[in-house]
Amino acid sequence: MDCDGVLWRGKTIIPGVVETLNLLRNMGKRLIFVTNNSTKTRALIQKKIQSFGIQCNQEEIFGSAYAAAVYLKSINFNKHVYVVGEESIASEMKDLGIKYRGVSEHAYIPKSVDEVADSLNPDPEVEAVVCGLDSRVSYPKIAYAHYYLTKNKNCVFLATNTDSYLPVHGKTLPGAGSIVSSLRTSTGREPIVLGKPAITLMELIIKSTGINPSRTCMVGDRLDTDILFGNEGGLKYTLLVLTGVVHEWSQDQTIIPSHIIPSLGDIASFFKAHL
Amino acid sequence: MDCDGVLWRGKTIIPGVVETLNLLRNMGKRLIFVTNNSTKTRALIQKKIQSFGIQCNQEEIFGSAYAAAVYLKSINFNKHVYVVGEESIASEMKDLGIKYRGVSEHAYIPKSVDEVADSLNPDPEVEAVVCGLDSRVSYPKIAYAHYYLTKNKNCVFLATNTDSYLPVHGKTLPGAGSIVSSLRTSTGREPIVLGKPAITLMELIIKSTGINPSRTCMVGDRLDTDILFGNEGGLKYTLLVLTGVVHEWSQDQTIIPSHIIPSLGDIASFFKAHL
Structure with a gap:
């Protein structure tokens, strides 16, 4: 239910x-x-x-968030996952023994587009990207996820859900689907969705x-x-x-x-x- | 050319x-x-x-960026425009005498989704949103733009362009189209595009x-x-x-x-x- x-x-x-x-x-x-x-x-x-x-x-x-971790476990994933999302996703990954990057990394570092390109320092162990709702989403985070997804066609692409918006305290805010769309557009790739x-x-x-x-x-x-x-x-x-x-x-x-x-x-x- | x-x-x-x-x-x-x-x-x-x-x-x-300002001028726009984009857009707006918000505002303020909802303090004069490439894009920025576009069906929605990615120093990074997609998904609205x-x-x-x-x-x-x-x-x-x-x-x-x-x-x- x-x-x-x-x-x-x-x-x-x-x-x-x-x-x-x-x-x-x-x-x-x-x-x-x-x-x-x-x-x-x-x-x-x-x-x-x-x-x-x-x-x-x-x-x-x-x-x-848990479903994303269970999915990775179910395919015997043993590399690193790059998380565009909140601590909850990191925590569920940790609980199932999956190594992750992202989360609070690459958030809120003011850089120009040129500086973002020059400072990209990808982790060669990353072979999956999980994207969910992220109140600290940033251009560098999206750039890292974009890099992993385009550099390696086999990089697993997961979306926690694709809700376009969500109600919070009587207002509506952009949902996880809004952030997932950025990556879908920039990479041309479709994620595996783990939400209803x-x-x-x-x-x-x-x-x-x-x-x-x-x-x-x-x-x-x-x-x-x-x-x-x-x-x-x-x-x-x-x-x-x-x-x-x-x-x-x-x-x-x-x-x-x-x-x-x-x-x-x-x-x-x-x-x-x-x- | x-x-x-x-x-x-x-x-x-x-x-x-x-x-x-x-x-x-x-x-x-x-x-x-x-x-x-x-x-x-x-x-x-x-x-x-x-x-x-x-x-x-x-x-x-x-x-x-200039085209967006010229477009607003051409429709005799005299309210405020909310800019998800860089200083260049602000500068072109300034040159044509159009008042703007956003740009470096609401960038990189670490907040939870709940805090973003509670701290939204919309400007009642905003009646247009311009979205372009923005290396300081943030969840609060997208939330403000989302608010203006959904609260007022007549709010003008402009995209500087919809390039999905762009080459920078031998790498590819997410383009303006990637950021525009976030808003398109969360609001269900289609922008007027001012790029080729x-x-x-x-x-x-x-x-x-x-x-x-x-x-x-x-x-x-x-x-x-x-x-x-x-x-x-x-x-x-x-x-x-x-x-x-x-x-x-x-x-x-x-x-x-x-x-x-x-x-x-x-x-x-x-x-x-x-x-």
């Missing part, structure tokens, strides 16, 4: 959600929390989920957790990420809740969930009333 | 070019130098052209200089910028020289110049030999 818009909205838990999740656990269902946010490690996401009174352990969480709705993420989750797609339901509040992810990822069910991005269901949608309910909290109320 | 690859290569003038340009001037032909480089003002471009011994005055130069091969630039040059398209030839070394620019811009002739990007002419091209010569310098030699 998705988190923001499904479990909580901003800083407020959605009524009945804690009860619903406890009920599902008591029925023996497994829960997996999937988020495109690459600026938080699994530990931080867990802390946030628990802060709302929701039970959750780290193995149940798939953030896109990318199929690669679903394959990774199925492989890592051993869930059975024919007995799994994706719960989300967005059609173009969550519901598409479940539908195209081959899950048996997709459940749209109307507590987030989609407030009202209209028939003229092209992405169709198998089920729709007003709120995830309704499941607990339903059981309380009928059983 | 284009400059790099046509008049010079790196730091070396192409043989015969100075004589050819002098000859054309003596025949009463007007010369206009058109470059997509937005990191240099007309004054700096003039200095560079003159450093090779080529006669040239500022009115003959169309750099894309954009038709808007041709219209601006014709309007500003009063040249007659049916008596004008575009000289360049690249098919997808220079020659396409002349062809689609409605010029009578396009002349490809083989001293730059295209070294050899092959028949399977889709963009066809009206004339091809090995080097612009050949014109002087031809006249010397035959007249």
Whole structure:
């Protein structure tokens, strides 16, 4: 299931959600929390989920920073990865024993384009680039990533997600997809995407957790990420809740969930009333 | 005519070019130098052209930073423009009396995404965004530009050019198009482009200089910028020289110049030999 818009909205838990999740656990269902946010490690996401009174352990969480590290591990990557992204990505790489560069390196060093060219000092061990949301993105960082991706056609190119923008404190800011676009344009290369709705993420989750797609339901509040992810990822069910991005269901949608309910909290109320 | 690859290569003038340009001037032909480089003002471009011994005055130069300022002037823009780009753009705006923000503002301030959202302090007078190559591009800069472009659907969106990469000192670096892509992705908006091969630039040059398209030839070394620019811009002739990007002419091209010569310098030699 998705988190923001499904479990909580901003800083407020959605009524009945804690009860619903406890009920599902008591029925023996497994829960997996999937988020495109690459600026938080699994530990931080867990802390946030628990802060709302929701039970959750780290193995149940798939953030896109973690997914990038799991992907590299899955292809037995043993070189260095250059990270255009935040500490969270570095931290997930470190946890899985993957060596990285970038992150706080090459950020905010004021240089002219000529100076950037002259000062490029590439690491010959870098054979992968991961790009996510990065509040300290800089021209030198993009230049390094561009160098690695164009110099070596086999250099792995990962994007944590391609969300074009994201809501923060009532404003919208450029998303990871905005930064990924810079590299896509300058290099002409397409990344492997590790956020919803990318199929690669679903394959990774199925492989890592051993869930059975024919007995799994994706719960989300967005059609173009969550519901598409479940539908195209081959899950048996997709459940749209109307507590987030989609407030009202209209028939003229092209992405169709198998089920729709007003709120995830309704499941607990339903059981309380009928059983 | 284009400059790099046509008049010079790196730091070396192409043989015969100075004589050819002098000859054309003596025949009463007007010369206009058109470059997509937005990191240099007309004054700096003039200095560079003159450093090779080529006669040239500022009115003959169309750099894309200058073109952006001329465009705003042509629509009687009298608000503020937010610049994601270098001092050159600021300088051309200043020269035409256009008020600007950005440039060195909001560069290299290390903030988290949350802090960027909270510290956004938009200027209500901004009603245009210009995006060019910017060695000090930062997440806050992109966030400001994103804000202006999404908050106000009438906010003018200009790109100095959309070159995806550029060669610098034997390396390739991300071009202005790479930075423009970030904003295009995050805002879903398409910019008005003021670099070759954009038709808007041709219209601006014709309007500003009063040249007659049916008596004008575009000289360049690249098919997808220079020659396409002349062809689609409605010029009578396009002349490809083989001293730059295209070294050899092959028949399977889709963009066809009206004339091809090995080097612009050949014109002087031809006249010397035959007249």
